[in-house]
Amino acid sequence: MFIDILPFKQPSDIKDKLRNLNWLICVDEFSGLIQSSFYDKKSSIGAALCNYWVDSKAKGKPVTRVRLDNSGENKALETLANGPQFALGIHFEFTARRTPQQNSLAERGFTTILFRAKAIMHATYLSHYWKYFLRNEVFMYASMMHGLEMVERNGSFKSRYEHHHDVLPKWAKAGNLKSFGEAGVVKSIQPTDAKLNYRGSKYMFIGYSNKHSGDTVRMFCAKQKSVIVTRDVVWLNKMYFPLTDQGEESVSDDRVPVIEDSVSVTDDVDEDNDVEADREQGNSSDQANRLSNVTPAVVTRSGRRVVLPRRYRDNDDNDVAATVVSNYYAQLMMHDLTSNEVCLVGVGIRGGYFNTNEVHTMTYKEEMASDERVEWKEAINKEWNQLDQRVWKYVDRDQVPAGTTMLDSVWVLKKKSNRKKKARLNARGFKQIEGKHYDNSNISSPTVSEVSIRVILTLALMANMAIHVVDIQGAFLHGEFSDDENLFMEIPEGFKDTCPANKVLLLLRTIYGLKQAAKAFWKFLLGLMKSIGCRRSNVDNCVYYKWDESGLSLLASWVDDLIVAGEEDTVSHQKSKLKKIVPIDDCGNMDEYVGCKVDIDRDER
Amino acid sequence: MIQSFQDEFNLPNKIPITPAVPNTSLSHVGEVISNSMMSYYRKGVGKLLHMCRFTKPSIQNAVRDLSRRVKGATIEHIDAMQRVTNYCVAAKDKGWVLRPKRTWNGKDKSFAFLLDGKSDSDYAVGYVGYLEGSLIVARSVVQKRSALSTTEVEMYALVSCVQDMIYLKQLLESMGLTVKTPIIIRVDNKGTVDLANGWSTGGNLKHVEVRQLLIRDLREEGILRVEWFPGAENESDIFTKNTTSQMFQKHASLLEA
DSSP states (O other), X not given: OEEEEEEOOOOTTOOSOOOOOEEEEEEOXXXXXXXXXXXXXXXXXXXXHHHHHHHHHHTTOOOOEEEEOOOHHHHHHHHHHHSTTTOOOOEEEEOOTTOGGGGHHHHHHHHHHHHHHHHHHHHTTOOHHHHHHTHHHHHHHHHHHHHTSEEEETTEEEEHHHHHHSSOOTTOSTTTOOOTTEEEEEEOOOTTSOTTSOSEEEEEEEEEOTTSOTTOEEEEETTTTEEEEESOEEEEEEESSOGGGOOOOOOOSOOOOOOGGGGGGOOOHHHHHHHXXXXXXXXXXXXXXXXXXXXXXXXXXXXXXXXXXXXXXSSTTOOHHHHHHHHHHHHHHOSSOOOGGGTOSSOOOOSSOSOGXXXXXXXXXXXXXXXXXXXXXXXXXXXXXXXXXXXXXXXXXXXXXXXXXXXXXXXXXXXXXXXXXEEEEEEOGGGOOBTTXXXXXXXXXXXXXXXXXXXXXXXXXXXXXXXEEEEETTGGGGOBOOTTXXXXXXXXXXXXXXXXTTEEEEESBOOTTOTTHHHHHHHHHHHHHHHTTOEEOSSSTTEEEXXXXXXXXXXXXXXXXXXXXXXXXXXXXXXXXXXXXSOEEEEEEOSEETTEEOOOOTTTX | OHHHHHHHSOOOSSOOSSSSOTTOOOOOOSOBOOHXXXXXXXXXXXXXXXXXXXXXXXXXXXXXXXXTOSSSOBHHHHXXXXXXXXXXXXXXXXXXXXXXXXXXXXXXXXXXXXXXXXXXXXXXXXXXXXXXXXXXXXXXXXXXXXXXXHHHHHHHHHHHHHHHHHHHHHHHHHTTOEEOSSEEEEEXXXXXXXXXXSOOOOGGGTTOOHHHHHHHHHHHTTSEEEEEOOGGGOGGGGGTSOOOHHHHHHHHHHHBO
């Protein structure tokens, strides 16, 4: 048995007088079972240990060798244990001076329990004060949980308790296990109390009682700073200290969570090398070192670095190393009990998305495997209904001329920042053959110059015009092919079963992804502008204007987003004319364009 | 986009007043960063390029300097990119402001629209263009060819500015509007003004080609006039170099609000 003592002093920043504890740790060499106990004075340890050894001797498991430091109180312990009172006949081994490694099991036991205790304190949102106030309870709990770990000794695989004591402690049953810091209501009403008194008050779970039946727990009340031992608890399935009330004193050091451990998620060898390379890079110069230190980034499979947003980084207490431990720890002790709150450290989804990284495109396969597949399927069906029969027609496979290259397509699924889910069928345009499927001069289309946008806005401001934005729905689906371009496409993913067999699609309109789609849409737009009576500017190909009795009205197109500026009546008139020809989304007054927020302050003008 | 800067980039905690370190420019020597850092860098520069085109003219010079190294950037470039990004996040409520000084009834075709521009040059060529006092063009570009003297560089800056002013004039005229001529372009280099307004060839500028003749022709036609004005009032200054913070704030406050 390895034994050591760790004294705990009163922390200078806590004003209340706390007990100065001596933390005694006894580690069994065979099972690795760590037993913690706490004493006010070092001198009182001797009698307690001797009694324990007498007990274990009576159980037929005598302690034969003890290793401890070569200190005065330990010498006294030897004389007491082998003296006339107990006469245990234990062999005492003392470590050499300045050689703590000879007592390694005890020294490492401290570290193990201390770090787990830190993780528990973190997961239960204890404030600085309560961390110190409850330290011995947390250490005790952590030691108990450590004893439950399964280890293999002499070919048998069981918990440390079972290796040491042959039996599990009474409390170690699935139904009794609770996580530290859980809230529960303890019944406190007495038969003599007034009828309308509260029947109980909220307490925090801090451990099990060894001396009672298995379902007896120790509950702590922060208000009264009292501990009661009871089995009369109604569990609230939440933590005693809520996350918002943690009242942590801010830690001002520049400690930054290092997520190196969780990088191991990437199992691709190349990726790992890349990470290694980054790390080496980091050591190469001071600047680089600083950079890699302040980058709490996870490298994803594609090599993208996902950085914790700054608003979550300010609180340096989000120690991810601790999170990893506590997650593991939570799994360990919560076999069939569930309380997700322990696992969710530092993670919370607030208004909108947690991170802009969530708003990205996904493929059909990814989504059909995800939890949101029903919603995605809905979005896909909606888009399909917009396309089917209008954009293509079904053709028998036999009618396709021999030697034709068949195109295929993919679904691109995107979460938009307004939380809508958008599905879009994209042809794989890179399979198109130049000269046969498209003309090389038709693969780009003009958009409005940013200078022209500002000229239009300035003119509109000067004349106090209304400025509206209109979005053309399914823009590219309006584009038409030249006469000699016949494109055949396979039936898209997800609809192969529902569509008639042995058919392919003959495209009637330029769907997204085709090389000529942008240009074809622009041509369509020119026709559209002509039909509502606008003329194209000779200088910017995407600026259109119209003079009438109410003055100038202007339009500009950034792909499918149109700016419409002019007198209030003219604008609504033109929008209604557009609406007759194509389906449009009327976004109303301009507040956003090409990804920029636009504020119009008409008074300041 | 500001949100994505915050979420996807590792921003330093110190908030800068200027987008780049004053009186410096990025050196192009040093150890090249790894591929994954490179894509991080390119992503940032791409976002900034969009930003300086539409909403933040004041970062143009810093971004121009960054965008010259989309291959082989060094750790210095990463720091500089993060500084610009951080500047944008810190000043997220400020953007390109259009503030026309006069009003127009929206019907009068003979209303003479006022165009004016300013150009400057230092490490790069920078110029601004106004329509009725509302900022329309603000650019920072690397000059296309090397010059032998400052007067010559200023000349190139002036020519770039003239190109955009002519584009503006044509755009307005194509919509049936009238532009007041001559368009006045102001330069803070006396030599350039004299060069643009005279017909002299020879001396140290005898190698300068047709580009300047364009300006001379336009002046003869009465479309354009070049004037001198003190350099301290030239807001295109911030498009040519990383100015001091006082200078930057003074000029940027005219462009953004």
